[in-house]
Amino acid sequence: xxxxxxxxxxxxxxxxxxxxxxxxxxxxxxxxxxxxxxxxxxxxxxxxxxxxxxxxxxxxxxxxxxxxxxxxxxxxxxxxxxxxxxxxxxxxxxxxxxxxxxxxxxxxxxxxxxxxxxxxxxxxxxxxxxxxxxxxxxxxxxxxxxxxxxxxxxxxxxxxxxxxxxxxxxxxxxxxxxxxxxxxxxxxxxxxxxxxxxxxxxxxxxxxxxxxxxxxxxxxxxxxxxxxxxxxxxxxxxxxxxxxxxxxxxxxxxxxxxxxxxxxxxxxxxxxxxxxxxxxxxxxxxxxxxx
Amino acid sequence: xxxxxxxxxxxxxxxxxxxxxxxxxxxxxxxxxxxxxxxxxxxxxxxxxxxxxxxxxxxxxxxxxxxxxxxxxxxxxxxxxxxxxxxxxxxxxxxxxxxxxxxxxxxxxxxxxxxxxxxxxxxxxxxxxxxxxxxxxxxxxxxxxxxxxxxxxxxxxxxxxxxxxxxxxxxxxxxxxxxxxxxxxxxxxxxxxxxxxxxxxxxxxxxxxxxxxxxxxxxxxxxxxxxxxxxxxxxxxxxxxxxxxxxxxxxxxxxxxxxxxxxx
Numbered sequence: 363x364x365x366x367x368x369x370x371x372x373x374x375x376x377x378x379x380x381x382x383x384x385x386x387x388x389x390x391x392x393x394x395x396x397x398x399x400x401x402x403x404x405x406x407x408x409x410x411x412x413x414x415x416x417x418x419x420x421x422x423x424x425x426x427x428x429x430x431x432x433x434x435x436x437x438x439x440x441x442x443x444x445x446x447x448x449x450x451x452x453x454x455x456x457x458x459x460x461x462x463x464x465x466x467x468x469x470x471x472x473x474x475x476x477x478x479x480x481x482x483x484x485x486x487x488x489x490x491x492x493x494x495x496x497x498x499x500x501x502x503x504x505x506x507x508x509x510x511x512x513x514x515x516x517x518x519x520x521x522x523x524x525x526x527x528x529x530x531x532x533x534x535x536x537x538x539x540x541x542x543x544x545x546x547x548x549x550x551x552x553x554x555x556x557x558x559x560x561x562x563x564x565x566x567x568x569x570x571x572x573x574x575x576x577x578x579x580x581x582x583x584x585x586x587x588x589x590x591x592x593x594x595x596x597x598x599x600x601x602x603x604x605x606x607x608x609x610x611x612x613x614x615x616x617x618x619x620x621x622x623x624x625x626x627x628x629x630x631x632x633x634x635x636x637x638x639x640x641x642x643x644x645x646x647x648x649x650x651x652x653x
Numbered sequence: 654x655x656x657x658x659x660x661x662x663x664x665x666x667x668x669x670x671x672x673x674x675x676x677x678x679x680x681x682x683x684x685x686x687x688x689x690x691x692x693x694x695x696x697x698x699x700x701x702x703x704x705x706x707x708x709x710x711x712x713x714x715x716x717x718x719x720x721x722x723x724x725x726x727x728x729x730x731x732x733x734x735x736x737x738x739x740x741x742x743x744x745x746x747x748x749x750x751x752x753x754x755x756x757x758x759x760x761x762x763x764x765x766x767x768x769x770x771x772x773x774x775x776x777x778x779x780x781x782x783x784x785x786x787x788x789x790x791x792x793x794x795x796x797x798x799x800x801x802x803x804x805x806x807x808x809x810x811x812x813x814x815x816x817x818x819x820x821x822x823x824x825x826x827x828x829x830x831x832x833x834x835x836x837x838x839x840x841x842x843x844x845x846x847x848x849x850x851x852x853x854x855x856x857x858x859x860x861x862x863x864x865x866x867x868x869x870x871x872x873x874x875x876x877x878x879x880x881x882x883x884x885x886x887x888x889x890x891x892x893x894x895x896x897x898x899x900x901x902x903x904x905x906x907x908x909x910x911x912x913x914x915x916x917x
């Protein structure tokens with residue numbers, strides 16, 4: 363019993379920073395994983411990655427003027443993310459160019475700008491800090507921010523759920539019965555930006571995408587309905603955060619990558635053994651039914 | 654009988670080239686009309702114009718105020734890999750009734766079940782969309798139109814890749830809608846089907862060639878006239894009407910290469 367306690371409970375019971383890290387990561391899983399499911403279903407999985415890069419110049423401007431401060435970097439990141447989302451979304455809606463190309467163009471511009479701004483001040487160590495995050499150094503301010511983002515995301519998903527599903531499943535149908543199609547698309551992109559900004563506090567810009575996409579991608583192999591898929595993604599996210607933090611605590615590994623790698627392990631296992639995974643679809647059954 | 658959709662000198666098209674050119678007339682409330690014509694003659698474009706997803710280059714296309722509309726496009730943007738079941742797809746048809754936030758009630762679920770049985774898909778409720786055949790998917794989409802319970806129903810080539818028995822089932826369904834006083838417009842390629850089951854027809858060849866009683870519209874002379882139109886755009890075709898100088902940016906469009914305009 364005491365082994366279980368030592369391994370699973372003690373790290374969180376004894377250290378405040380571990381508690382806060384776990385709390386922040388769980389909140390982020392509840393919020394970002396359903397968003398990731400929709401990103402994946404809209405074939406925009408890589409857009410999450412692109413958006414994470416797009417946030418950089420905004421955060422960098424905040425960093426340039428205020429140093430490593432939460433509020434300016436968050437607001438800057440939000441602003442940059444929204445600009446890129448609106449720009450890429452508008453180009454894909456108003457021209458023949460698809461979202462992947464417009465997103466790539468905008469995020470590359472944004473990323474170059476961000477790196478340039480960061481290089482104006484500080485060393486590469488600071489850049490690494492911005493890119494790879496500080497889950498073990500979450501303060502109350504950051505936790506409040508992540509909590510707020512979680513609430514905003516869940517409320518928005520609850521309100522727009524039906525429109526979001528319709529927009530993914532059959533956008534032309536939605537356009538024929540409602541004018542909500544374009545606004546819902548932008549609200550959704552807004553949620554992506556919001557969650558990446560939240561994740562970038564906890565895990566850094568690069569790994570924030572991992573917590574958004576890996577649980578979603580793993581959940582795809584287990585169910586054929588979108589509601590359970592979102593719940594499962596959240597569960598995988600929380601499991602990865604819990605396990606990753608413990609792993610990093612006991613083995614003295616970097617915490618952010620530990621969380622994401624654990625989610626990666628769940629993903630690989632899911633591709634193999636999920637009911638819609640490789641083994642289930644490749645193995646020839648010994649019997650088949652008559653109808 | 655009043656008009657359900659009114660076209661006034663309607664020109665629809667892409668990049669200033671007309672796909673439907675100078676269409677005048679009206680679709681009466683409660684009528685059942687087949688839209689007929691060759692590839693590229695503007696049938697689908699006309700449907701998009703009525704739905705409103707394509708804005709006119711000139712003229713107007715007015716759907717009577719308060720008319721609810723159901724549209725089954727030729728090229729559905731439906732994502733079949735989306736994790737949803739047949740019942741989820743058909744339930745989308747409840748949108749006009751329940752909107753974004755309204756709860757789906759017992760009567761709604763009953764309407765969905767009835768629609769599924771009307772298209773012969775009982776027992777398919779929980780099937781994932783990616784496990785359906787093309788014909789089963791098309792019938793699901795018909796079920797969604799049923800659930801929409803609309804006054805004006807637009808079906809764009811609904812019988813493509815559908816077996817003969819299913820076509821007859823769907824024709825019966827269209828007949829039922831007609832009998833209920835709904836206005837139905839269907840893009841069809843099979844002329845015999847039109848002559849047999851549709852009271853009225855509109856023959857398009859970018860220009861309206863003929864419009865009225867189906868058998869009269871599909872006369873050999875009209876069909877021959879319709880066949881003479883050129884499908885391709887002509888980049889150098891003159892501006893239509895008292896158009897502006899090229900490049901002036903005004904709302905002009907090029908004329909079609911179809912010769913004599915003889916709308917019935």
